[in-house]
Amino acid sequence: MAQGASFPYEEVAEIGGGAYGTVYKARDTESGKFVALKSVRVQTDQDGLPISTVREVALLKRLEQFDHPNVVRLMDVCAIQRTDSETKVTLVFEHVDQDLKTYLEKAPAPGLSQDRIKDLMRQLLCGLGFLHSNRVMHRDLKPENVLVTSGGQVKLADFGLARIYSCHMALTPVVVTLWYRPPEVLLGSSYATPVDIWSTGCIFAEMFRRKPLFCGESEMDQLGKIFQVIGLPSEEEWPKDVTITRKQFLPPNHPPITNFVPELSEQGAELLLEMLTFDPLQRISALNALEHEYLKEEETADTEGSTREGDAIP
Amino acid sequence: MTLVDDLASAAATGNTAGVEDLLRRGADVNGVNKYGRTPLQVMMMGSTPVARLLLARGSRPNVADSSTGTTPLHDAAREGFLDTLRVLLEFKADPGARDHFNSRPVDLARQSGHDDVVEFLKLLEEAN
Ligand SMILES: Nc1ncnc2c1ncn2[C@@H]1O[C@H](COP(=O)(O)OP(=O)(O)O)[C@@H](O)[C@H]1O
Ligand SMILES: [Mg+2]
Numbered sequence: 001m002a003q004g005a006s007f008p009y010e011e012v013a014e015i016g017g018g019a020y021g022t023v024y025k026a027r028d029t030e031s032g033k034f035v036a037l038k039s040v041r042v043q044t045d046q047d048g049l050p051i052s053t054v055r056e057v058a059l060l061k062r063l064e065q066f067d068h069p070n071v072v073r074l075m076d077v078c079a080i081q082r083t084d085s086e087t088k089v090t091l092v093f094e095h096v097d098q099d100l101k102t103y104l105e106k107a108p109a110p111g112l113s114q115d116r117i118k119d120l121m122r123q124l125l126c127g128l129g130f131l132h133s134n135r136v137m138h139r140d141l142k143p144e145n146v147l148v149t150s151g152g153q154v155k156l157a158d159f160g161l162a163r164i165y166s167c168h169m170a171l172t173p174v175v176v177t178l179w180y181r182p183p184e185v186l187l188g189s190s191y192a193t194p195v196d197i198w199s200t201g202c203i204f205a206e207m208f209r210r211k212p213l214f215c216g217e218s219e220m221d222q223l224g225k226i227f228q229v230i231g232l233p234s235e236e237e238w239p240k241d242v243t244i245t246r247k248q249f250l251p252p253n254h255p256p257i258t259n260f261v262p263e264l265s266e267q268g269a270e271l272l273l274e275m276l277t278f279d280p281l282q283r284i285s286a287l288n289a290l291e292h293e294y295l296k297e298e299e300t301a302d303t304e305g306s307t308r309e310g311d312a313i314p
Numbered sequence: 315m316t317l318v319d320d321l322a323s324a325a326a327t328g329n330t331a332g333v334e335d336l337l338r339r340g341a342d343v344n345g346v347n348k349y350g351r352t353p354l355q356v357m358m359m360g361s362t363p364v365a366r367l368l369l370a371r372g373s374r375p376n377v378a379d380s381s382t383g384t385t386p387l388h389d390a391a392r393e394g395f396l397d398t399l400r401v402l403l404e405f406k407a408d409p410g411a412r413d414h415f416n417s418r419p420v421d422l423a424r425q426s427g428h429d430d431v432v433e434f435l436k437l438l439e440e441a442n
Binding site for chain 2: 010011012013014015016025027029032033034097098099101102103105106144148149150151
């Protein structure tokens with residue numbers, strides 16, 4: 001970690017204020033390019049940075065060596081000591097000037113083509129599979145954290161503080177935006193990498209709908225909305241260690257998923273339901289999703305070089 | 315946080331509804347945030363709707379970054395967002411502007427391999 005070395009980045013605007021610290025859009029004055037700065041204040045003692053922080057940074061740097069096309073580049077890590085007891089650690093990421101939310105809003109009616117959706121999904125799952133196979137979970141996947149370059153390349157952002165996870169990690173309260181939050185987190189049960197698959201399923205549906213799938217106003221409302229689509233799970237499937245009971249929900253007569261996501265093919269619907277599976281242990285993994293028949297085949301033959309099609313000039 | 319700070323952040327996150335709301339509440343479209351930048355200078359380059367909104371409300375298109383001389387047109391060209399670049403040009407952004415590295419927008423587009431942007435800017439040059 002560079003300690004007090006040159007810092008050629010100038011903040012130009014705040015773009016996020018999460019639980020961990022502020023995120024800035026900044027300019028690298030040496031290259032002229034934008035970067036994203038993510039700062040965290042950490043308590044230090046005479047031994048320097050806490051081991052957990054050093055370990056997280058080391059993991060991020062290790063991931064960086066793979067140069068994976070579907071995660072944002074980590075360009076630099078700077079540690080600046082503020083006081084005797086506090087150090088500011090700044091992660092410098094490549095900045096991508098478009099997110100999936102904007103990309104979907106921009107798509108001319110009737111929305112993205114089937115092939116464009118498949119391509120985006122493959123890239124998203126590829127980035128996620130890479131993180132998961134390195135024991136990193138994202139935990140806050142949402143369209144704002146899925147970046148799309150002008151050439152249509154997907155890059156995942158905001159996994160910077162994902163912890164190295166053990167199989168089931170302890171619960172921290174503020175994770176994953178409500179609308180993309182899986183049942184196990186809403187219920188206060190334990191969770192692991194399948195949380196990201198749930199969020200990816202929600203994003204998959206949103207690519208067709210161009211609006212979110214489950215817009216709950218509270219955690220209970222969110223669960224109710226989920227069960228209206230996937231059905232109420234059986235008593236056996238309901239987790240044992242939670243206070244919310246199954247009886248608090250009406251057993252809804254749920255219509256087929258294609259009512260909520262029109263234009264979805266049979267195989268697409270099958271993949272979506274495998275991602276929106278209630279039991280996290282039964283939910284499909286990123287790598288298996290990539291092998292799913294839906295993503296294996298193209299909709300039409302003339303898809304070569306179609307990565308820019310979503311950006312076509314009207 | 316002032317209204318302009320909020321406006322700049324809304325523009326930077328591509329939040330079109332937020333930009334609209336802040337403008338309605340009187341945020342100065344040519345004001346600078348606490349980092350000394352206008353909303354157009356920091357907007358999400360991929361967000362053509364935000365670009366159009368700010369420009370239609372009188373945002374000056376050619377304000378250059380105080381440290382690097384980079385204009386929004388340079389950023390749009392380097393990042394390859396042709397649709398936003400066209401909106402900027404429609405509102406009189408200067409394709410001949412040079413940053414402190416003596417580069418024009420077309421030079422940055424070429425360095426980044428955005429052929430469609432290069433082609434468009436060259437055609438424009440020939441037409442003028
Ligand atoms: N590398 C990046 N390039 C462009 N935008 C980014 C980048 N990283 C984060 N952002 C944007 O900043 C927003 C907030 O950052 P994020 O990392 O999600 O922080 P938090 O969730 O802690 O607020 C994100 O929603 C995303 O749109
Ligand atoms: Mg986030």
